[in-house]
């Protein structure tokens with residue numbers, strides 16, 4: 001520890017005794033084989049990161065060009081293509097080793113989310129009064145870190161905002177507000193294009209999405225008086241019922257906007 005002595009008002013002397021230094025790092029000469037193996041692995045990771053970065057930046061640049069090439073309606077609109085995203089993810093999951101699928105799925109959601117962001121960041125309004133974090137987490141995983149997300153209090157206002165093409169709405173399916181009945185009436189320009197919460201979705205994503213760009217797979221139906229069972233026609237699995245209107249899912253490949261009351265698809 002240094003000590004300071006003040007001998008007179010004008011002379012100050014400082015003396016240091018050298019503290020016993022602990023040796024933290026091995027000297028260059030005695031690096032063990034374990035250290036060398038670790039350094040080699042980290043070097044390999046650095047090289048892979050360089051390759052990934054170059055490829056990611058290339059992919060972002062191409063996604064920006066895709067955005068320019070896509071047909072764009074005049075005025076505010078979302079450039080999201082759920083059908084293409086479904087195909088990109090399915091191809092990657094198919095190629096991935098089974099034990100890597102979860103990691104690959106979530107990584108590609110991020111990659112595609114940033115690809116979309118190169119065409120304009122997607123805005124997401126989330127309404128879920130009962131389990132707010134659940135719907136918010138589902139939407140975050142679906143749209144990635146690039147999405148500009150906001151929790152809102154009014155599902156009708158979120159639908160109106162989505163109908164104007166400003167972004168997409170993620171709305172909980174609960175008894176407080178059967179907003180989904182409006183998909184057959186004033187919000188017929190909107191389509192359901194995804195669902196969150198497992199096999200029986202507890203929240204649906206809705207946007208002004210071209211019906212041709214909806215994912216293939218389970219269709220969403222809103223119909224009056226539907227019993228959500230097997231009424232001799234299409235097999236349905238019910239999600240909610242309100243004043244005789246039923247929200248359900250089916251595997252039948254129905255056209256959106258047709259007589260059957262198909263209002264979208266969730267893959």
Ligand SMILES: O=C(O)C(=O)C[C@]1(C(=O)O)C=C[C@@H](O)C=C1
Nearest residue numbers: 063066080081084085112115116
């Ligand atoms: O293929 C497109 O239409 C794209 O915009 C590219 C891309 C992607 O990054 O793969 C990005 C956003 C779309 O929602 C779908 C796919």
